[in-house]
Amino acid sequence: QKEVEQNSGPLSVPEGAIASLNCTYSDRGSQSFFWYRQYSGKSPELIMFIYSNGDKEDGRFTAQLNKASQYVSLLIRDSQPSDSATYLCAVTRFSGGYNKLIFGAGTRLAVHP
């Protein structure tokens, strides 16, 4: 079992729709959760982070965290073609006295006009 699992996609949604991206993780001790967006050939760009159970909203983006079920999700409202990218979920794992970030393989999102 991978530490961080994401559906590879592609997830295809029409412009203006809500895109829902999901991520599950295996380490119950994980404390911090991040979503990065990565355009093809570019480096990851931080979108949001969440530490507490519940929802966190930032513009068109909402991150949802459920530690009991060990999943974190990202909702993108009013999806635009410019949102087409790979979305990486990352969680912290405590090891050797320090936290380190573990990434999933990413979900490819395609928003079509």
Next chain:
Amino acid sequence: DAGVTQSPTHLIKTRGQQVTLRCSPKSGHDTVSWYQQALGQGPQFIFQYYEEEERQRGNFPDRFSGHQFPNYSSELNVNALLLGDSALYLCASSYLSGGAGDTQYFGPGTRLTVL
């Protein structure tokens, strides 16, 4: 506000050679982490530097080594290059002393091709 910078942008090497990649963290950041990202995969953690010391290391062989300088910039060295080392190498910086060490910002990356 200067973001994370990396050099070079692209690099082509042959098997057995050695390579050095460079990273300057975002202004105000003190911690540098290095990642390897193969095509279609998520970034894989190589190691992290804070206060000029390697704090943690991922599952990478000793051929991968690094350094952090007093100005917080960092280098990644890879010896005896293998074809499988071809990847995008990412540097990420964070502000550990400020309690935000988990929130990492990535540089543009160095694309390494080993022939």
